[in-house]
Amino acid sequence: MDKLISHDDYIELISIDYHNKFSIVEVENIIEKYIDYSKYYKNKILEMINIIIKQHENTGELLRELYDMYCHGCDFLFDLGLEYGLRCEVPPKANSWDDLSSEQKRELVNSFYPRINDFAIEVRQWLENGTVKVLGYDKGNLKYIVEDEPSKDTNI
Numbered sequence: 001m002d003k004l005i006s007h008d009d010y011i012e013l014i015s016i017d018y019h020n021k022f023s024i025v026e027v028e029n030i031i032e033k034y035i036d037y038s039k040y041y042k043n044k045i046l047e048m049i050n051i052i053i054k055q056h057e058n059t060g061e062l063l064r065e066l067y068d069m070y071c072h073g074c075d076f077l078f079d080l081g082l083e084y085g086l087r088c089e090v091p092p093k094a095n096s097w098d099d100l101s102s103e104q105k106r107e108l109v110n111s112f113y114p115r116i117n118d119f120a121i122e123v124r125q126w127l128e129n130g131t132v133k134v135l136g137y138d139k140g141n142l143k144y145i146v147e148d149e150p151s152k153d154t155n156i
Contacts, residue, residue, distance in 0.1 A: 005034055041142055042127055042134040045069075049124045052080070053117055060088045060109045064097060069142070076132045076146060079119040084112050 005013075009030050016023050048062045056062075067085025070077040077085075091108055094100050100108065126132040126146075135143040 005031070038134045038136045045134075046124060046127055049080075049120045049127075052120045053124075055110070055113055057106075059112075060097065060105050063088045063109075072142075074142065074144065076123065076126060076144070080116070080123060083119075084116055087112075 012030050013027065016026050020026075048066065052059050052062055063080065063085040065085075066074075066077050066081040067089050068081075070081025070085065074081070088097050088105075088108065091097060091100055091104070093104065097105070123132075127134075131147045133145050133147075135145055
């Protein structure tokens with residue numbers, strides 16, 4: 001274990017009272033120095049994009065998550081988040097995503113294809129070729145930069 005974290009941090013982790021409702025904060029404070037948030041969030045978004053391209057049953061949920069990220073300042077997710085994620089969040093035939101039946105959810109998401117793939121592939125390319133670089137994560141803010149633009153801090 002001490003190859004992954006220092007001995008002192010390991011001792012701190014096993015000494016935490018995990019019955020305490022604030023123990024998660026203690027754990028985060030110890031392990032945050034070992035996590036590459038830049039790589040994590042880049043890979044997380046890429047994984048979401050790849051699932052959307054495959055037209056997975058969770059696509060609607062992922063689009064809603066991308067919409068939330070867009071609303072918190074991830075402007076590079078405009079098309080996926082605003083155009084498609086918002087349609088999932090506030091569907092045309094219901095008040096909310098949760099009000100839709102499984103079949104209605106499937107029909108709504110299926111109506112996005114094949115056009116949505118163009119946007120998903122574009123975002124994937126931006127992340128892979130460095131046009132959009134996730135710089136890091138700091139206290140609830142995803143930081144990213146679009147090539148030739150100033151860095152952005154978002155609150156996700």
